[in-house]
Amino acid sequence: MKQRWDHVIAKPGALVALMAIAPVLSAQEPYVYPAKGQSAEQMAADKAQCQAWATQQTGFDPLKAATAPQPTPGTQSGRGGLLRGGAKGAAAGAAIGAIAGDAGKGAAIGAVGGGVLSAAKHRRQQQAEQKAQAQQAEAQGAKSSDFLRAYGACLKGRGYSVE
Structure with missing residues (x-):
């Protein structure tokens, strides 16, 4: 048959x-x-x-x-960005500390500050990417409908x- x-x-x-x-x-x-x-x-x-x-x-x-x-997350990892931010902050802090008379203390403060700022920037980037992906998925659903x-x-x- x-x-x-x-x-x-x-x-x-x-x-x-x-x-x-x-x-x-x-x-x-x-x-x-x-x-x-x-x-x-x-x-x-x-x-x-x-x-x-x-x-x-x-x-x-x-x-x-x-x-x-599919959209990929940012290429900068949280830890790498934090380390780079800390290193940049340490360098800036050491330079400022040298002027003030204590380069080591300035470097330590700069490292912490740079790491915190870098982590905050990375978090904002992740949130923006997640929001964009959610909006894209919502638009895709409407178009599919x-x-x-x-x-x-x-x-x-x-x-x-x-x-």
């Missing part, structure tokens, strides 16, 4: 299009029922065309969104029941 999807495999374009969007939409893709008796081959072609149309309408391509590189609405509207227009 012939399998249901054998005729789709015979059409590589429809299969490739379906496979391309399947991983991206699988978690959120609505259930689609061929209400007018459309064949599996026709349904695969309609899904691919509706995916392209929804992308055009919303400016969001779930395939590109799924393969986009718009895409799915357009995708469903297209399929309904082609005679499918979409839930």
Whole structure:
């Protein structure tokens, strides 16, 4: 007995299009029922065309969104930045301390101050990166939702029941 999807495999374009969007939409893709008796081959072609149309309408391509590189945290590590800040503070403190008559005490104060300032700067950078990532994820979710609405509207227009 012939399998249901054998005729789709015979059409590589429809299969490739379906496979391309399947991983991206699988978690959120609505259930689609061929209400007018459309064949599996026709349904695969309609899904691919509706995916392209929804992308055009919303400016969001779930395939590109799924393969986009994730933002990486800052390259400066907390400890390295703290050590560099402390070293810079020590050098500045030693110079100021030398003028005041106690270079060692000035260096110690400068090292602590430089380390604290460096740690605070690093913490602010991390918070800004986390906030930007959260905003990006929120925007991505809204775009994905718009895409799915357009995708469903297209399929309904082609005679499918979409839930």
